[in-house]
Amino acid sequence: MPKGDFKRKMDDSQRRMVEWARGRNGADELSSACTNVAVLLVIIDLFAHTTVLSVIALVLLGYSWFRITSKDVMARARENSRAISATGPVITFIANPVAFAREAKAYVHLTCPSCGQRVRIPRGKGKVRITCPKCHTRFDGKA
Template sequence: MAKGDFTRSFAEWMRGRNGADDVARLSTWVALVFFLIGLLAANTVCEVIALALLVYSQWRMMSKNIAKRARENEAFMSALGPVRPWVVSPRAAWTESRSFKHLACPSCGQKVRVPRGKGTVRITCPKCHQKFDAKA
């Protein structure tokens, strides 16, 4: 069997399945962390948690109830709040945090993004047009 055949039949088999969503990816990473801790600390409980998370993430990827998995994924991701970008793409979140500062408008609370390293800047809130100074 050629390599292309395997890739094609795997793609065929994965059709209509959920695949690796954010929750599945996150639980795979957390499983890996627990597995390493379990290995280093010779802790069986950590290894069992790692195995359970791994089984759960595999089950998510294989699941054919895509609509339900998508709802769960979205509910979980929105529950993360400001941590979300760090879970979705840690590298992009890191780059973003190095080049921008996120501030809240003092009068309406609207979040604004200002470039870092520009000293004190005058910001006009895009929502209520209130002007305020901030160190960025």
């Protein structure tokens, strides 16, 4: 096959991928977390042989795939932010532990005493006065 043909084929399949992904939700924290938990369950089940764990993993993978390919982006975004605020840092951590660790090293997370909004401050700033972006309450923190 001449080189030009090969390149054209690549471009074509890439274009099809982009076309397919257009208007779909894609991977967010919630679906990544589901996928990672599913992989973890499969690995555990390799040793535990419970079948139940594998079935749960399959359901989680199905749910994750449904989220990634869903065209109702608004509804999925709502679920994602609701899940994140309901579980605190848990989902963000499970979704991408490496990014989570990097984030935790670079920023301090503070919680607004009035509305519970989480605010992040770059580490090493010392004592800071924070204005909550949500309710505009002022509070002191250390970063």
